[in-house]
Amino acid sequence: MDLGPFLLLASLEGLVQAAVLSLSALGLCLVFGVLRVVNVAHGEFYMVGAVIAWSVSHALSGHPLLGFLAALLVAPLLVGLAAFTADRVILRKINHNPEATIVATIGMLYVIQQSVLIGFGPDARAMDPPFYFHINFPWFGYSGYKLSVILMAAALLLMVWYVISRTRLGLLMRATQIDREMAQVFGIPVGWVYGLVFAAGAMLAALGAVLIAPIRQVHYLMGLDPLLMSFIVVIVGGLGSIRGALLAALVIGMSDGIISMFFSPTLAKMISTLLVALVLIFKPEGLFGQRKS
Amino acid sequence: MDNSRKRSLTLHIGVLAFLFLLPFVLPDYHQLTITRIMILAIFALGYNVLFGYAGLLSLGHAMFFACGLYAAGLPIYHLGWAVPSAFLFAIAVSALAAALIGAIALRTQGVAFMIVTLMFSQVVYLTTLYFSDTTGGDEGLVLPGHARSFEILGMQVDLTSPQVRYYIALGLLSASALIVYRWVNGGLGREWVAVRENESRTRMLGYNTFLIKLKAMVISGTLSGSAGAAYGLLFAYIGSTFATIQYSIDVLLFTLLGGVGTVLGPILGSFIMFYLIDFFSEHTTAYLLATGVALILLIMYFPLGVLGTLRKKWLPWLP
Numbered sequence: 001m002d003l004g005p006f007l008l009l010a011s012l013e014g015l016v017q018a019a020v021l022s023l024s025a026l027g028l029c030l031v032f033g034v035l036r037v038v039n040v041a042h043g044e045f046y047m048v049g050a051v052i053a054w055s056v057s058h059a060l061s062g063h064p065l066l067g068f069l070a071a072l073l074v075a076p077l078l079v080g081l082a083a084f085t086a087d088r089v090i091l092r093k094i095n096h097n098p099e100a101t102i103v104a105t106i107g108m109l110y111v112i113q114q115s116v117l118i119g120f121g122p123d124a125r126a127m128d129p130p131f132y133f134h135i136n137f138p139w140f141g142y143s144g145y146k147l148s149v150i151l152m153a154a155a156l157l158l159m160v161w162y163v164i165s166r167t168r169l170g171l172l173m174r175a176t177q178i179d180r181e182m183a184q185v186f187g188i189p190v191g192w193v194y195g196l197v198f199a200a201g202a203m204l205a206a207l208g209a210v211l212i213a214p215i216r217q218v219h220y221l222m223g224l225d226p227l228l229m230s231f232i233v234v235i236v237g238g239l240g241s242i243r244g245a246l247l248a249a250l251v252i253g254m255s256d257g258i259i260s261m262f263f264s265p266t267l268a269k270m271i272s273t274l275l276v277a278l279v280l281i282f283k284p285e286g287l288f289g290q291r292k293s
Numbered sequence: 294m295d296n297s298r299k300r301s302l303t304l305h306i307g308v309l310a311f312l313f314l315l316p317f318v319l320p321d322y323h324q325l326t327i328t329r330i331m332i333l334a335i336f337a338l339g340y341n342v343l344f345g346y347a348g349l350l351s352l353g354h355a356m357f358f359a360c361g362l363y364a365a366g367l368p369i370y371h372l373g374w375a376v377p378s379a380f381l382f383a384i385a386v387s388a389l390a391a392a393l394i395g396a397i398a399l400r401t402q403g404v405a406f407m408i409v410t411l412m413f414s415q416v417v418y419l420t421t422l423y424f425s426d427t428t429g430g431d432e433g434l435v436l437p438g439h440a441r442s443f444e445i446l447g448m449q450v451d452l453t454s455p456q457v458r459y460y461i462a463l464g465l466l467s468a469s470a471l472i473v474y475r476w477v478n479g480g481l482g483r484e485w486v487a488v489r490e491n492e493s494r495t496r497m498l499g500y501n502t503f504l505i506k507l508k509a510m511v512i513s514g515t516l517s518g519s520a521g522a523a524y525g526l527l528f529a530y531i532g533s534t535f536a537t538i539q540y541s542i543d544v545l546l547f548t549l550l551g552g553v554g555t556v557l558g559p560i561l562g563s564f565i566m567f568y569l570i571d572f573f574s575e576h577t578t579a580y581l582l583a584t585g586v587a588l589i590l591l592i593m594y595f596p597l598g599v600l601g602t603l604r605k606k607w608l609p610w611l612p
Contacts, residue, residue: 032404037404038404038407038408090593093593094593098403099350100592100596102352102407103545103549103591103592104588104589104592106352106542106588107584107585107586107587107589107592108585108589110581110585110586110588111585111589113581113585114581114582115582117579118577118582224538228411231408234408235405235408235409239404264423266423267423269415269416269419270416270420270423273413273415273419276409276412277397277409277413280397280398280400280405280409281397281400284400284401
């Protein structure tokens with residue numbers, strides 16, 4: 001294959017990567033923006049999303065599309081419920097203290113991961129794509145499902161934008177984000193908003209995982225990579241900045257995909273991480289972060 | 294020397310003396326385990342300097358451990374260095390790495406610092422995998438026979454003997470504990486605590502807080518690195534597993550369990566947690582579940598750890 005078509009293929013792969021990454025990074029970013037905490041178990045919610053997707057599509061016989069659509073509904077709901085419970089039971093108890101929350105979510109990471117290891121087993125499992133459909137470019141054929149992942153992710157991002165900026169729930173969220181105490185004074189149930197946002201963050205990760213499950217294999221250790229990538233995205237974009245996170249997800253997802261195709265995935269991860277170091281040297285608050293006074 | 298200083302010094306020396314006498318009564322298996330634990334306890338001591346005293350939560354200390362491990366092991370494996378020079382080289386390399394990484398990571402604060410250290414550590418891990426021709430990657434390298442003994446001050450030291458390993462580990466642990474004890478009870482320790490409690494006020498009083506934090510980072514990283522070097526040299530094995538996030542988390546857990554900001558806490562935490570994991574891994578493959586549950590319960594109900602709680606309730610003189 002010539003360089004041109006190869007570059008096109010690599011950027012398509014990168015775009016798929018960026019689409020899923022932007023969903024999970026947005027989840028992490030929302031949680032940080034509103035609760036001011038980092039959820040280290042974020043990658044495990046992603047992994048559980050994929051595992052549920054696999055289980056649902058496996059349990060439903062018939063057309064794989066049916067299973068996929070069911071998974072798209074069930075996985076985020078269950079994951080969201082779990083995350084909501086975790087927030088109300090564990091994180092509320094430690095008052096969402098940033099450092100304590102990190103430790104607690106590391107604990108949650110192990111609990112979730114190891115429970116899945118017990119229930120699901122250590123094997124990687126493949127999930128059928130909901131439809132087989134090839135788009136034939138002059139140089140290579142490309143999976144139509146992968147292209148649809150990009151579109152579905154974009155649609156989901158639009159929905160999130162709508163909820164945040166146009167609905168009452170989004171209003172409550174933004175109010176809590178800007179000034180927690182004032183929001184409480186105005187009668188906003190801050191505790192519930194926290195729980196809901198924490199759940200929403202986990203649901204976004206789970207949605208991303210459902211989309212990627214038919215492309216990648218489902219495995220109980222698959223959560224670490226998206227977690228680290230989301231961290232990188234959120235730091236580069238500026239902690240808590242949605243705009244920055246989306247832009248960074250696009251850049252990092254694309255570059256990761258392209259470098260992975262040309263060289264090796266390991267090298268790609270090393271480069272993205274060093275990129276973060278550079279950002280921190282020149283702009284410690286990230287690209288779109290607000291500088292603290 | 295006032296009364297509480299005397300009491301705490303007695304306690305520390307008592308603990309070390311207890312460890313000194315332990316091998317006379319213990320079977321070989323436990324002797325080996327405790328050797329391992331003591332090395333990990335040095336790692337935890339180093340971690341605690343940064344977390345417990347300077348108040349900086351690092352999620353990537355495995356990188357310093359691995360740094361010492363490889364800086365000691367690789368010259369021996371590839372260049373045929375002797376053990377003592379490799380050990381000193383590893384300490385120097387870890388100090389340098391800690392200074393460099395600290396200078397970058399300390400530009401961030403709070404949560405960002407934790408994430409950045411986590412990611413740097415992941416880069417170190419990926420680097421060891423990427424250059425697996427040199428490092429042995431996941432499978433690791435077993436150090437050759439000439440690294441199993443060395444001569445120092447005219448004495449032949451045989452690293453295959455469990456007793457020798459035990460006392461080397463104990464010697465290193467004692468040295469580290471005394472160094473840390475002196476430091477945290479001196480001026481620098483008070484500066485660390487000042488930064489931990491209120492960084493802006495410390496800065497306002499005219500202290501260079503960045504430098505204070507960097508010192509903590511370098512001391513912490515160097516101790517962690519020497520723990521890594523000692524681990525590699527004593528057990529003649531270096532591998533990527535020691536650079537995984539798992540090790541960064543374990544050391545955090547040791548420190549939290551034993552008591553954040555106490556000198557003996559990390560040592561105690563290492564002992565308890567190591568035996569706990571040992572116990573669970575006999576019964577289930579998912580022994581990390583225990584780690585997870587322990588972390589959650591500790592942070593919810595027991596955030597000061599064993600010694601931290603003791604100090605708060607009954608023993609206020611504990612350092």
